Amino acid sequence: MSEERRLVDAGTPWGPKVGYSRAVRVGRTIHVAGTTGLRADGTPAPGGMYGQSKQALANIITALRGLGAGPEHVVRTRIFVTDISQWEEVGRAHGEVFAAIRPASTMVEIPRLIDPALVVEIEADAILPEE
Numbered sequence: 373m374s375e376e377r378r379l380v381d382a383g384t385p386w387g388p389k390v391g392y393s394r395a396v397r398v399g400r401t402i403h404v405a406g407t408t409g410l411r412a413d414g415t416p417a418p419g420g421m422y423g424q425s426k427q428a429l430a431n432i433i434t435a436l437r438g439l440g441a442g443p444e445h446v447v448r449t450r451i452f453v454t455d456i457s458q459w460e461e462v463g464r465a466h467g468e469v470f471a472a473i474r475p476a477s478t479m480v481e482i483p484r485l486i487d488p489a490l491v492v493e494i495e496a497d498a499i500l501p502e503e
Contacts, residue, residue, distance in 0.1 A: 375399040380438040384410065386486065395435040400500040402439050406452065406493040407431045408485065416489045421458040425451075425465035428494045433469070436498055443469050445498040449477045452493045456481035462492055 380395040381387060382405065387394070395404040409417040409424025410431070417427035433443055449470070453462055459479055466477070475496075485493055 378439055380435045383412075384414075394431075395439055397439040397441075400502065402436060402441055402445070402498040402500070404432050404435050404496040404498070406450075406495050407435070408487075408490045408493050410490070416487075420461065421453065421455065421491050422461040422465055424490065424492050425462045425494070426468075428492060429465060429469050432494060432496050436496070441498045441500055444473055445500055446470065446473060446475045446496050447499050448497040449475050450495040451477065451479040452482045452485070453479060454482060454484055454491045458491075466494075 375398050378397040379393040382392060382394040386392075392405055394407065395402055407428045408431075409427035411417050411427060417423045419426070436442055436445065449466065451462055451466065453459065456479070462479065470477075485491070
């Protein structure tokens with residue numbers, strides 16, 4: 373018997389066009405897609421790399437909550453930035469959420485994201501405890 377697949381909509385114009393979800397849960401495992409610092413109104417969060425990182429992490433937590441999880445269940449993050457010289461700003465935002473959890477994490481520089489106004493994208497994987 374296959375496990376139920378639950379989805380959280382991306383909430384962006386790219387989700388339906390590209391055919392992806394913000395997050396997918398199968399069993400106890402949740403994968404959160406690359407998540408940017410877009411606010412609910414579709415505009416990038418202010419505050420540069422730090423502000424967009426904070427918003428991206430908030431968007432990730434919202435997706436996790438929609439699937440019965442929270443930041444404490446995150447085991448891995450992947451961070452893509454357009455300017456690695458600002459890694460400390462991203463790290464500060466990441467640390468505010470994950471300092472005690474300390475998931476495995478990677479940060480890499482990329483040339484740009486889908487929208488040039490976006491400067492950071494974060495993915496997360498979570499595993500829920502056995503019930």
